[in-house]
Amino acid sequence: MKNISIKILAFMALAISSNVSAASFTGTITKPNGSPAYGAMVTVFSANGETRETVYTQENGSYAIRTPYSGRLKVRARLASFKDATTNQDTSVSGRTNLDLTLSTFASLESANFAMSASAFNARLPWKDVARDRPAFVSQCNYCHQMGNNYTRLPFSHKEWVAEIDKMEGILAMASVRDKANIADVLTRAFNGEPIQAVQNYGASPELARAKVREWLVGDGYTFIHDADIAKDQLLYGTDEGHDILWVLNRDTGKIDQYPLPDIELPRGGLFSGMKLPIGQFTGKHGPHSLAQTSDGRIWITNALSSTLMSFDPISKQFKTYQVGHDSLYPHTIRVDKNDIVWFTIVASNQIARFDPKTEEMKVMYLPSNGFIRWVSDRIFPTLMRIGSWFPNQAVHLNLSTHKYFGQNILAFPYGIDVNPNDGSIWYAKLYASRIGRIDPVTMKIKEWKTPMLGPRRPRFDANGIFWIPAFDDGGLMRFDPQSERFETFKIPAIGEGEYETPYALNVNRTTVQVWMAANNSDRVLRFDPTSKTFFSYPSPTQVTVLRDFTFTEDGQVCSSSSNMPAAAIEDGRPSFICIEPEGGATDRAALGG
Amino acid sequence: MSSTRPKSAKIHAIVLAIGGLLTGYFGLSANGYLVPAVMLFILAALLWTAKAMNFFKYATLINLLSGLLLVLVLAFGDSLGARKLDVSGVALLTNLFTGGPILSLAALGILTGLRKGKPLALWFDKSNAKSA
Numbered sequence A: 001m002k003n004i005s006i007k008i009l010a011f012m013a014l015a016i017s018s019n020v021s022a023a024s025f026t027g028t029i030t031k032p033n034g035s036p037a038y039g040a041m042v043t044v045f046s047a048n049g050e051t052r053e054t055v056y057t058q059e060n061g062s063y064a065i066r067t068p069y070s071g072r073l074k075v076r077a078r079l080a081s082f083k084d085a086t087t088n089q090d091t092s093v094s095g096r097t098n099l100d101l102t103l104s105t106f107a108s109l110e111s112a113n114f115a116m117s118a119s120a121f122n123a124r125l126p127w128k129d130v131a132r133d134r135p136a137f138v139s140q141c142n143y144c145h146q147m148g149n150n151y152t153r154l155p156f157s158h159k160e161w162v163a164e165i166d167k168m169e170g171i172l173a174m175a176s177v178r179d180k181a182n183i184a185d186v187l188t189r190a191f192n193g194e195p196i197q198a199v200q201n202y203g204a205s206p207e208l209a210r211a212k213v214r215e216w217l218v219g220d221g222y223t224f225i226h227d228a229d230i231a232k233d234q235l236l237y238g239t240d241e242g243h244d245i246l247w248v249l250n251r252d253t254g255k256i257d258q259y260p261l262p263d264i265e266l267p268r269g270g271l272f273s274g275m276k277l278p279i280g281q282f283t284g285k286h287g288p289h290s291l292a293q294t295s296d297g298r299i300w301i302t303n304a305l306s307s308t309l310m311s312f313d314p315i316s317k318q319f320k321t322y323q324v325g326h327d328s329l330y331p332h333t334i335r336v337d338k339n340d341i342v343w344f345t346i347v348a349s350n351q352i353a354r355f356d357p358k359t360e361e362m363k364v365m366y367l368p369s370n371g372f373i374r375w376v377s378d379r380i381f382p383t384l385m386r387i388g389s390w391f392p393n394q395a396v397h398l399n400l401s402t403h404k405y406f407g408q409n410i411l412a413f414p415y416g417i418d419v420n421p422n423d424g425s426i427w428y429a430k431l432y433a434s435r436i437g438r439i440d441p442v443t444m445k446i447k448e449w450k451t452p453m454l455g456p457r458r459p460r461f462d463a464n465g466i467f468w469i470p471a472f473d474d475g476g477l478m479r480f481d482p483q484s485e486r487f488e489t490f491k492i493p494a495i496g497e498g499e500y501e502t503p504y505a506l507n508v509n510r511t512t513v514q515v516w517m518a519a520n521n522s523d524r525v526l527r528f529d530p531t532s533k534t535f536f537s538y539p540s541p542t543q544v545t546v547l548r549d550f551t552f553t554e555d556g557q558v559c560s561s562s563s564n565m566p567a568a569a570i571e572d573g574r575p576s577f578i579c580i581e582p583e584g585g586a587t588d589r590a591a592l593g594g
Numbered sequence B: 001m002s003s004t005r006p007k008s009a010k011i012h013a014i015v016l017a018i019g020g021l022l023t024g025y026f027g028l029s030a031n032g033y034l035v036p037a038v039m040l041f042i043l044a045a046l047l048w049t050a051k052a053m054n055f056f057k058y059a060t061l062i063n064l065l066s067g068l069l070l071v072l073v074l075a076f077g078d079s080l081g082a083r084k085l086d087v088s089g090v091a092l093l094t095n096l097f098t099g100g101p102i103l104s105l106a107a108l109g110i111l112t113g114l115r116k117g118k119p120l121a122l123w124f125d126k127s128n129a130k131s132a
Helices: A002-021 A109-114 A118-122 A130-141 A158-169 A177-190 A372-389 A396-400 A403-410 A584-591 B007-029 B031-049 B053-097 B100-113 B119-131
Strands: A023-030 A041-045 A051-056 A062-067 A072-078 A085-090 A096-098 A212-217 A225-230 A236-240 A245-249 A256-260 A288-293 A299-303 A308-312 A319-323 A331-336 A342-346 A351-356 A361-366 A414-419 A426-430 A435-439 A446-450 A467-471 A476-481 A486-491 A506-509 A514-519 A524-529 A534-539 A558-562 A576-581
Touching: A023 A041, A023 A072, A023 A085, A041 A062, A051 A062, A051 A584, A062 A584, A130 A177, A130 A403, A158 A177, A177 A403, A212 A584, A225 A558, A236 A288, A236 A576, A299 A331, A331 A414, A342 A414, A351 A414, A372 A396, A372 A403, A372 B053, A396 A403, A396 B031, A403 B007, A467 A506, A467 A514, A576 A584, B007 B031, B007 B100, B007 B119, B031 B053, B031 B100, B053 B100, B053 B119, B100 B119
Parallel strands: A023 A096, A225 A288, A288 A331
Antiparallel strands: A023 A062, A041 A051, A041 A072, A051 A212, A072 A085, A212 A576, A225 A236, A236 A245, A245 A256, A288 A299, A299 A308, A308 A319, A331 A342, A342 A351, A351 A361, A414 A426, A426 A435, A435 A446, A467 A476, A476 A486, A506 A514, A514 A524, A524 A534, A558 A576
16 A cells, blocks of 8 residues: 555656646647648657657647657747748746747748658659659669658769669669669659749648657667567567667657667678668668567567567567578568467568467468569579678679569569458568468468559558558559458549659558558658548658558557668658657647647 | 581570570670570580580580589578578579570480480581591
8 A cells, every 4th residue: 555655656746747847839820821721730849859749730720739848949830832930949937838830931942842742753753654664663762762852852964873773773672774774864854953843732631630749769860760569568669670779769758778689690781791781771780670579578570681580578688589591581571470470571582481489480481473483583582692692792693683684573572461360361462473362370371362553562450350451553552351352442642743652551550440551752641541431641740751660559659660761861860760649639739728 | 517417416506596695685684694695605606516525515514413403402402501502502603604594404405415326426526536
């Protein structure tokens, strides 16, 4: 009883102290003509700039936001097509500040262009034949990062663009020689320093005005947090593929811990040491990629570069490494089934692995090759990579890769994976072969379906056993019912004329049955409501937002990691953890009497 | 010399030359394939002109063996552990330096024809005799 009383007192003291140091803002955001700015983002930065919180304005332009920050804080209002309004407020005296801000117009088209998302620019690339030429660009240039943002929209010569694409090829881009010349030609002509005329509208909504976004900066300009996942302890874990670090964020305190992965007897770049390691980005040997947790609390990590599986014990902070297979290349997305069996895709060698943490038995199996050329690649590609490793950092093995002629079609690329909650079957998506497949967890029998949209990437099941699949190459969302074996497709709405979207991953909140998905071409997150079949858009407060996987907290937040490659291209020059609280803005408004 | 050239020499030389063209075409994109393409042309020329039988024979034999080793190691080589891909890598490079997979497909027929008393062996022998 005494203990409980002490805890209650301690909690109250903490609550009072956090109230004292918390800064709140209310006010109205208006456009230059005085009309209310609907859907504008109001962001409050912490005093050291390491974290920030954002809410969206209502139809009347009003906002209300509570933050845990104190001191002199930067507050910024942002809305597409307008210049940011920024001010610094000293909040050390008063906890609550009324602050109205007015957006302004841009002084020039050039400065307006700097505020636009990449989608405005890559929508205007002068392809001779969009249907024929653009797919390779979407598939191979938009896969890892945005193309067309301020960092990549450079007035390069044709020769310089070819060198740039060569560099990308050295890190696993698979453009054919023909595609490469074509893309270099188009980028040379398009990114010539001349400004463009474009109008972008992120689509304000009452739902948007109810939301709140939190961001925590992590690492440095070459930190590459590929995936983030909420564990049972409600901490947000992030795998830094660039630096071989596991980052752990406590969302309540904002404290970020880092745990370096143990060393391994491999050169820098791991099994991919023959490749041209990108601009200093991959400084590690493991390349931790994706993560999932078993019921015993251990977190399982796929190490893409070392082709190993690794466990991390959140209590003892100890790692343990398991070999996957001698000719397995790039373990990728990982999930755990209801029997605590760990499943993961192996993209570059077209395999699926099954690992039993109790017996530590690893089974690796090939997936159907989907054609003779892919069959040859499945078998030979690991050998080519080994040959490349004999000539470190030179990518000489690419001179023997048939992708130079066939492009990305030489690989099937099994990418995302998930477990059907109805029958425990394992489902995967093949990004390049545009197929989904089902594996019977007992017989291991495989059945595949061609997808109606191209580029199925990281799919997930909802609670009813419906398979939701983002179609990266076609800018869409697919719904697949395993019972009827029928697809339904939805085109993602763009924010400007001629623009397209690149949905990397999605996840379905099994309580609210809402599909949350990345829209990496236009700096936003989408929510799809399956009942009304409507997309809701949540613009990111930060320019150059590329999100990979989504995870949900117990209190209904959806979190991810901002992981454009390189992070130096992101507005802050660093990556971040990001969480959206769908009702956070409404809660703040209610608390502040707004 | 052409009047005595056996049909199997013509067929195999043409197959190797076409293989060289195909491999060379790939080599225009992935220039590593220019090596087996050149080798195929050399072997086609040697067979057509019946020159350097030992070089021709051993290059073909090494090509076939390295191709076989590559397939066997990839299919059943897990017991080699971490060395599996080293062995398959050496086998692949050896195979490519000696003419590549197209020669491997034709090698058995060529080597059969090169046995003592067979048309290809006689073709090389006659040519050697003439030049002597």
